[in-house]
Amino acid sequence: MSGRPDAAAQEAARNLEEIRRMREIEEAILGRAPENDVGPSLERIAAVMELAGDPQHSYPVIHITGTNGKTSTSRMIDTIVQESGLSTGRFTSPHLHDIRERITLSGKPIPRDKFISAYDDVAPLIEIVDARSAGSGGRRMNFFEVLVAIAFAAFADAPVDVAVVEVGLGGSWDATNVADGTVAVVTPIDLDHTHLLGDDLVGIAQEKSGIIKAGSVTISAVQDPDVAAVLAERAEEVGSDLRLEGDSFGVLARDVAVGGQQVSIRGLAGDYPDLFLPLHGAHQASNLATAIAAVESLVGGGTQALDRSVLAAAVARMTSPGRLEIVRRSPTVLVDAAHNPHGARALVAALDEAFTFTRLVGLIGIVADKDAASILEALEPKLDHVVISRSSSPRAMPPAQLGALATEIFGESRVTVEGNLPDALDRAIGLAEEEGLGGGVIVTGSVITAGEVRLLLGVTDT
CATH class of the missing domain: 3.40.1190.10 (Mur-like, catalytic domain)
Incomplete structure (x- = not known):
C-alpha cells in the first residue's frame, strides 16, 4: 500500500478544514x-x-x-x-x-x-x-x-x-x-x-x-x-x-x-x-x-x-421559508417571520383565509426595539392563547416584560410565560392539543424566533 489517503479521506479532510475556516471567519465577522x-x-x-x-x-x-x-x-x-x-x-x-x-x-x-x-x-x-x-x-x-x-x-x-x-x-x-x-x-x-x-x-x-x-x-x-x-x-x-x-x-x-x-x-x-x-x-x-x-x-x-x-x-416551485410555513402536523405548527405591525396584520389576514383552527395558540418572541404592543394588538383577535418566550438573540425582549404587555392586551387568563423556547414550544403544542385535532400553533414575532423553532422541529432546509 502506498500510504496515501484515498479520495474519500481527502474530501473529508477538506470538509473539516472548510468548516473550521468558516467558523473562524464567522467569529471575525460577528466580532x-x-x-x-x-x-x-x-x-x-x-x-x-x-x-x-x-x-x-x-x-x-x-x-x-x-x-x-x-x-x-x-x-x-x-x-x-x-x-x-x-x-x-x-x-x-x-x-x-x-x-x-x-x-x-x-x-x-x-x-x-x-x-x-x-x-x-x-x-x-x-x-x-x-x-x-x-x-x-x-x-x-x-x-x-x-x-x-x-x-x-x-x-x-x-x-x-x-x-x-x-x-x-x-x-x-x-x-x-x-x-x-x-x-x-x-x-x-x-x-x-x-x-x-x-x-x-x-x-x-x-x-x-x-x-x-x-x-x-x-x-x-x-x-x-x-x-x-x-x-x-x-x-x-x-x-x-x-x-x-x-x-x-x-x-x-x-x-x-x-x-x-x-x-x-x-x-x-x-x-x-x-x-x-x-x-x-x-x-x-x-x-x-x-x-x-x-x-x-x-x-x-x-x-x-x-x-x-x-x-x-x-x-x-416557489418557496419562502419562515413565512407562514407549516413545520409540523398533528397539531399543525406554522412559523411566520412577521416582526412589525404591518407583517402581523398580513399574517392574520392569511390565517383567516387559508386555515381553519378550532383553537389557535401563538408562540411569540419579539426583539426589544420593535413595536411589540402593536404587533400583539394585531394578533389578539386571532389567537385564543399566547405563550410568551424569547429567542437566543441578545436583542430579544425579556419574557417577563413581553408577558406583562401581552397580559394588558389579551388578559391574564390567555397568557402563559415560558422563558425557555423549547419549553414554550412544548407548552404551546399542549395547549393546542386541548381542542383535539382542530388546534394549531403559530410561531411569530421575529425571524430569529421562527428560525429557532424550525430547528427545534428538525426543519433546516432553506
Whole structure:
C-alpha cells in the first residue's frame, strides 16, 4: 500500500478544514458591530468596492427595498430568472439558520469554499479601509457591510448573469446601495426600524427611494398615497420609469387552493392566468405580481411577455421559508417571520383565509426595539392563547416584560410565560392539543424566533 489517503479521506479532510475556516471567519465577522448598529454612510463600503475593482458593476442588479415582503419577493424574482435560463446571485437578510443563506448562487446557499474565497479576497481591503477610517476617527465596517462586500465579490467571481439584492435597512445609505439597480423594486412601505429610520412614512419613503437610480425601471407595490408621491418625485428627479401596482400591473384574480392559491397576474407586457402559487395570503400574490413585473423589466424592458410555461413552472416551485410555513402536523405548527405591525396584520389576514383552527395558540418572541404592543394588538383577535418566550438573540425582549404587555392586551387568563423556547414550544403544542385535532400553533414575532423553532422541529432546509 502506498500510504496515501484515498479520495474519500481527502474530501473529508477538506470538509473539516472548510468548516473550521468558516467558523473562524464567522467569529471575525460577528466580532464587528452588529448589522443594526449602522453608521449612515456609503464611504466605507464604496472604498472597499473601489479597491476590489467595483465588482457590483459587473452584472445587472435588481435592487429591492421596502418594509415587508422583500425576501419573499427576492426569492420569487430569483426563481423566475433561474427558470428563464440565467444564473443568479441573491443577497438577502437576515438568515434563518446559516449565514451562507444570505448569499445564494442560482438559488442555493453559497458553498463554503466560495464563501471563504470571497472573504479572503476582500478581507485585506477591509483592513485597509478600517485603518483609514480609524485614522480619521471613524468606525470599522460593521457585520452587514462586510457581508455585502463578500456577496458582491462572490457574484463577480461566479460569475452570475443577474444579481437580486435586498437592502438591509433603508435605502440611500444602505451598504447595498453602492450597486446601481437596472430595476429598483419597492415592496410595501410601513413603519419599522423607527429608531433608525424615524416614525414618519414620508421620511422613511425618502430614505428607501434612494435605491432608484438614473435610467432604471422602478416597480412599486401598492403604497400609501404619500409614499407613492415620494417615489414618483424621486423617479422623475433621476429619470427612472416608475410602474405602480394597480396601475401598470397587479393581481387580476386569486382563489384559495390546497397548499396555496391559484392566481392570475397582469404583468407589464401580458396576462398570466391560472398560476399555482404554493404560498398563502393576498400579500404573497401581490409579491408575485411585483416579481413578475420586475423580471419583465429586466429581460424585455417591460415590453416583452415572459414565456407562460416557464413562468408557471417557476411559480409552482416557489418557496419562502419562515413565512407562514407549516413545520409540523398533528397539531399543525406554522412559523411566520412577521416582526412589525404591518407583517402581523398580513399574517392574520392569511390565517383567516387559508386555515381553519378550532383553537389557535401563538408562540411569540419579539426583539426589544420593535413595536411589540402593536404587533400583539394585531394578533389578539386571532389567537385564543399566547405563550410568551424569547429567542437566543441578545436583542430579544425579556419574557417577563413581553408577558406583562401581552397580559394588558389579551388578559391574564390567555397568557402563559415560558422563558425557555423549547419549553414554550412544548407548552404551546399542549395547549393546542386541548381542542383535539382542530388546534394549531403559530410561531411569530421575529425571524430569529421562527428560525429557532424550525430547528427545534428538525426543519433546516432553506
